[in-house]
Amino acid sequence: MRITLRSHSDRLALWTGSHSRLAVSYSEDPVQVAGSLPRRPADERKTVLLLGGNGFVGMHFLRDLLDDERVEKVYILVRPKGTNSGEARLARQARKYKLALPDTGKLVVLEGSYLDPSMGLDRATYELLLSEVDIVLDAAGATTHEYPYSRYRREKVLPTVTLAEFCLTRRFKTLHVIGSVGSEVYKRRRDFFRGSFFFCGYSKMKFVVKHLSLRLSRDGVPIHIYQAPFALGGPGTAFRDPGMEYSFWNMIWHMVRQGQTWQSGATIPMVASDVLSRAVLNNALSAAPRVISYPVTPVTTAELAERFGLELVSWREFRAKLVRDNRFRLDEVSWRHPVSSTRRALARANFVRSLFPRCLPEILENIDKAATAPATTPLVPGLPAIDVLHANALNIRKLAKELPVTAPETGAVREAA
Structure with a gap:
């Protein structure tokens, strides 16, 4: 099964301001391929492949996956860095965010990169993933806003197509991609040519990933997109997050310094990372997951x-x-x-x-408006x-x-x- 993003149609979509310009081709009908592949019965425990699990939000996903009775095994793909192994990087991130990872015997750490062919794994391990995995949770990708779209295209847009192929090979798998409500800033063609922080290459990538996912889903590819807002620390980290690395906290800091904020009928999108994690996993592990979700708990x-x-x-x-x-x-x-x-x-x-x-x-x-649409996933009540x-x-x-x-x-x- 081959899936191809046609001849830079994503760039054309950004240039014209129309997501309908996105064009995808398939070597086979994805509906027929999905129907022919073996899949695990709905009442059996699932095997999950987690990408980006050593990031702030990804660590919450990992903790909750290890603690979830509906999950049999968790493979996590971690890129080794210097002399640090994948396991060492995970342990360091857990200490940094004060997240205790339960020792349930489910975790298998693999060293590789989803950007490389066969995810940078040896052939036997890659074949094992093709045959065993039921759910792919993609929380990987850059979190900075400083690069041009071309870089994000290589690191997120094209890999999303590759992951979609992976999910329709050897065994039926569902793909769950963490997107961003930041993609909702684009409503008119002129928005794609604005120069502020919110209209950057990062946001353009999130726009393409959202509409590419929706297009693939309409064609029968089992892909699901989560339009996440600013993810803050929750009780699991004693309310600690990356802090001033977030544009969110820079905005709050300027309001605090000025002693003012503005009257608005609209809200500020945010969510505690533990709430986000539960919302995503409950949807991913459900018998009929939503195609698009907005796990947002707004603040006025x-x-x-x-x-x-x-x-x-x-x-x-x-x-x-x-x-x-x-x-x-x-x-x-x-x-x-x-x-x-x-x-x-x-x-x-x-x-x-x-x-x-x-x-x-x-x-x-x-x-x-987007986050209050009918597609919004109900969140678990909390603080x-x-x-x-x-x-x-x-x-x-x-x-x-x-x-x-x-x-x-x-x-x-x-x-x-």
Whole structure:
């Protein structure tokens, strides 16, 4: 079974602003191939292949898979780095995020890369995966936004097609891809030519992956896409996540420093990683998984203002003050290193503008509408989203030291250390 993304149709889709330009060809009818392959009965325990399991969200998937009675075995593909083995990298990530991985005897760590032919594995191991795996969970891929689309295309778009082929070879497998609500920013052709943080090569890749997955699914390929928002720390990590590495926390920090946020009917998309993991796995392990899901627990700007003691103002007023307070200033220039210091100062000012583009309210409204569509997966009840956000913020020193924070447990106000 061969699946091909036709002659750069993804680039044409981005250029024209139309996902209908995506074109895929098949060596055989995927519906007939899927129907002819052996598959495990619905009531039997499943074997799962996890990609990207050593990332922050991937570690949550791994923990929950190992602890799930519906899962018989978990293969995890980890790229070795330097002298560190795959097992050592997993153990280091578990310590970093304070996640205890249950020793259930299910885990098999494989060293390789999904970007390589046969996943970088020897032929016997690759054949074993083809014959044993029932579910492929793809949480792999870059998390930075700084590269052009061409790089993300190599690292995520084309590998998604290869994984779809893998799932229709030797044994029927379902493919579950972690996408992003960031792809919902594209609604008009001009959006594909905007230059802010939200309209970058990373977001374009997520747009293509979403619509490519939907196209493959319509053609009979067993692929499922999860439009995940910002994934924050949950109880399993004592509400710790990568912190200021996230654009999300940079945005919150600027609101906190300014003492303001804006009035909005749209919400801010986020979810605790443990909630995200349960939502994805419950769907993946169900007898009839949804094709597209939006596992989002939103926070309103009013909740944010109340919890952090911020003033609610209009978007126009908020952004005007933000841009004014973060403009390029000559006192940031070091006359011993004028070129490099000027570049840094300009980059900082431009980054703030890019994080809060003029169209941000429209972006959030588009995401809000998508995440409340009928395809949204019901989430397991847990802590209110604002409590999750607040608890994480207390663990980020750069944020916590800026203002007094109201503790949700007592309602008392304490000065953040």
